[in-house]
Amino acid sequence: MQAYPRIRDVERIVVDVPFTPRCQEWNAREVWQWRISEVIRVTTDVPELVGYGETILHYTWGRVSDAAIERVRGGNPAEFLGDDSLGAGLQMALYDLVGKVLGVPAYRLFNLPRVREWCPISWWNIDMPPEAFAAEAQEALAQGYTSYKIKARPWWDVYAQVKQISAVTPPHFRLDLDWNTMLINQGNAAPVLAELDKESRIAIYESPIMQHDVEGQRLLRQKITRPLALHFGEPPFPTVVRDMVCDGFVVSGGVAGILRQGALAGAFEKPFWLQMVGTGLTTALSTHLGAVLPFAQWPSVNCLNNYADDLLSTPLVIQGGYLQVPEAPGLGIEIDEQALMRYRMEPPYEHPQPRLLMSVVWPGGRVMHYTQMRPQCWDNFLLGNQPAQERGVTMEVRPDDGSPEWAELYARAQRAPVRDQR
DSSP states (O other): OOOOOOEEEEEEEEOOOOOOOHHHHHHHOOOGGGGGGEEEEESSSSSEEEEEEEEEEEOOOOOOOHHHHHHHHHHHHGGTOOOOOGHHHHHHHHHHHHHHHEEEEEEGGGSSOOSSSSEEEEEOOOOHHHHHHHHHHHHHTTTTTTTTEEETHHHHHHHHHHHHHHHOOTOOEEEEEETTTTTTTTTHHHHHHHTTTOTTTTTEEOOOOOTTTTHHHHHHHHHHHEEEEEETSSSOOHHHHTOOOSSSSEEOSHHHHHHHHHHHHTTTTOEEEOOOSSHHHHHHHHHHHHHHHHTTOSSSEEEEESSSSSSSOOOOOTTTTTEEEEOOSTTOBBBBBHHHHHOOOOOOOOOOOEEEEEEEEESSSEEEEEEEEEIIIHHHTTOOOOOOSSSEEEEEEOOOOHHHOOOOHHHHHHHOOEEEEO
């Protein structure tokens, strides 16, 4: 009998994958580090058997430690399946590898029947002005998407954002809004969501108020017509189902954690998004999980569209808002080795924070200046120091223009947000 392949080595390849131009412009304020991906290559004593995975180093549920690499080196890769302690990229690479060893797609390794061959997928962007969101929506349609998840923020006019997206998309195009609790409480949220309920494109609201506010969530659900989604785990799952806190979830993490959360949500017939951020590698793994989780019914959030390169030799197939589950062994994808060489990055594996002035402008000319989105701008709004959601509000972003005036205002705003009047 032929011996099972053993893990010979684990290689880290850190790459700096460019964003598309529009995403680069707006991601620069807050998620500029998401460009940096650590690709894990696992080789075996059978040269043709190689597994690949990735970790978005500055946005991950778990980095790959040196100890994890030492633990798997020399071992049977099948022995480590389902071990979330390995970290994102290494765990992914082992599922890819074992699938190739057995000649089966990765979803066959989850010990669950396949329930779909095509998984719903969503276009995703961080907060942008209305015209930028509209342009992204048009690009989403051109690339086969019919669902778009956006970050709703109190420093933009959300009503104008929805209007402009709706003006350039067909009736079947769907829009999901995520506030990350920025509306704070149901008293703020209820009139905003009631107004947005009138917009036919909107499908789901995510985390409009503080997730731990059980009574607030219940009251809000009674006042709106769209599903309300929360990140799985807060409030605790038993509280959510007992007190009817939400309609569905955001599910993320390692493979074992996702399968557990998906099973719990499914037991109470609660749909969910799979949220796994990365290039084509991570998106492929997300699709394999979606293939076997019956209630992964909401469009997955992978942020693939933010990247100018998916790191794959052949793109994943996206049509009519759905992504086809790869049927080839492992993740079912082929890595573009030339792209890995082209984008390879030397340490330190980080980019400096861009020097930007972010100025929130309200009707009437009141202005607040910030130099950081997190924690500075976020905290200022979450403390209730600024209006929760006003019409006509906008954000102006100004890079360093070399002027003494810019430098003086930037220095002041670094110490604390600066209030101004035009």
